[in-house]
Amino acid sequence: MKTEIISSGFGGQGALTIGKFLAKAGMGEGLNVSWLPSYGPEMRGGTANVSAVISDKPIASPLVTYPDILIALNQPSIDKFGPDIKKNGLLIYNTDMCPHGIKREDITVIKAPMNQIAKEIGTMMVLNMVAIGIVIGKTGIVKYETLEKDLSGFLKKKNPELLEANLKAIKKGIEIGKE
C-alpha cells in the first residue's frame, strides 16, 4: 500500500512539518517514507508545500503529482493542488483560511476550522497538528502512539506544555477525522 500526500500552506503554518511528522511516524512503524519539500523563493502569499510518500514497498519517485491526500492550510493550496487529487482521494482543509473550498464531487472532503481549534487549545503553533490528527483519524496510515512517542522524545523535557497542546490538537483532529 502506497499513500502519496501533499501538504501545503503559507510559510509558517507548519505544512512542511506535517509531512515530516507523518514520514517520521511511518519510518517508526517500519514503512518506507520520503519527504520532498518545495525549496527556494516562494512568493509571499503563495504556497510552501511538501510531497510525502509512505509505502510498504521501496519508493521510486518521491515527487507527488497526483496525491491520495491533500492537506491544504490555505486557499492557494487548494487552487494549486486540488484539481490533481486522485479520484476517490481525500482533501483535508482549513476552513478559516480557505473561503472558497473546492468544487469536486469525486473526492472525500473533511474540513475544520483549524485556526479556531488551535486558538482554543492555546497556541496557533499546533494548527498543523489538528491536520495530522484528521489524517490519522480518517486513514490510520500511522498510529497516534507513534507520534506521541516521537513528540515526547524531544518536547517532554524542553517544553511539556507545548507537548500537551500538540497531543491535544492531534486528539481533536482524530475526533474530527473519525466523524
Added chain:
Amino acid sequence: MAEKVLMKGNEAVAEAAIRAGCRLYFAYPITPQSELIEYMSKMMPKVDGVFVQAESEIAAINMVYGASGCGRRAMTSSSSPGISLKMEGISYLAGANLPAVIVNVQRGGPGLGDIQPAQGDYFQATKGGGHGDYRLIVLAPSTVQEFADMADLAFDLGDKYRNPVMILSDGLLGQMMEPVEFKPYKTEEELKQLDEQHFDWCMHSNEDEPNHHHHEINSLEIDPLVLEQHVIKLGKKYDLIEKNEIKFEEYNISDENDVIVVAFGTAARIAKSAIDELQEVGKSVGMIRPITVWPYPYEAISNVLHYKVKKVVVCELNLGQMVEDVRLAVNGKIPVEFLGKVGGILFTPDEIKAKILDK
C-alpha cells in the same frame, strides 16, 4: 544495524563523510547544497576536525589540495556554478595524483541558472571540466541512503587510486529526507591507519628523516619527456579504474523486456515509477542505472540488448548528455531515444511512460 534516522541528503552525506574519517572540510555556501556546509560547521568541531568557510570556491578546492597533499581525508562541496570554479583545482588534484572528495549538488544551469534539481553537469563531471588528460571518478546516487554510502566509497576509491572522486548528486537528493542508516564512526586506530597508508608519498612530519620535504606534491613537469611518462602512467591508472570499478543497477531486467531505459540519479527514480506502472499493465521495461558514470557501464547496456528489445530510452534532466555514452554502448544496433527536462523541472512518470509507449 544502527537505527534509521530521517535526514536530508545534504546532511546525510556530511555525517557519512565524518564517519568515514573526513576531518578536513572546506567550502563556500550555495543553494541547494547549503545544509551540507551547515552540518559540517556544526559537527566538525565536535570531532576535533577542521571546518573552514573559505572566501571562495576556488580557495576551498585549493585548501583540499593542501590537506590531501598531507595525506588526510579532505572534502569540499558545492552546487553547479561553484563546481565550475573548482575545475582548475580538480585538474591540479588529478595531475598531482591526490585523493579528494568533491560533492556536486546540481542545480539548473548554465550560468547562475536556478536552484532546482538538474543533471546538466554530466559532461563537466565525466568528460573533463578542468583542463588536460585526466579522469574524475564520478558516483551518481539516487537515494539518500546511497548518497550517504557514497561518502565512504568515494574516500576509499580516492585513497585506492590517489585520484579525486566526485559525488554527482542534485537538488532533489540534497533537499529530500529519507530514512538512512549509518556505518559506525572509524576508531582512532582506523583513522591512524588511513593516514599512514599515504606516508610513502604525502607530506608529513618524520623525525627520522632530516629533510622533511623529501616528498613532492606537484602537477608541474616542464620536461616533456618526463611529463609524457607521467601522463602515460595516469592513463594506466584510468584503465585500471575502468576495469575494476564500474558499478550499475539492473532494474526489472528480464527476457521479456522490449524497451530498455537508461537513467541515473534522480531521473532513474522517476523512471522506476514509470516502469512499475507499466509492469502492472503487462508491459515489460527494464532499466540500467549507472552508479558510476565514470567509469561508464557500456557493457552492462550492450549486454541487455537481446532480440526482443526494440529501442532504448534515455531519460535525463538536461538536453541530452549521457545519451551520447548510451549511443556508444548501443553502437547503432537499435534506436536510442531521448527524453529530457531542463530548467530545474522534473519529468513525471506519465511523461516517461508516454515516451516508452511512443504516445
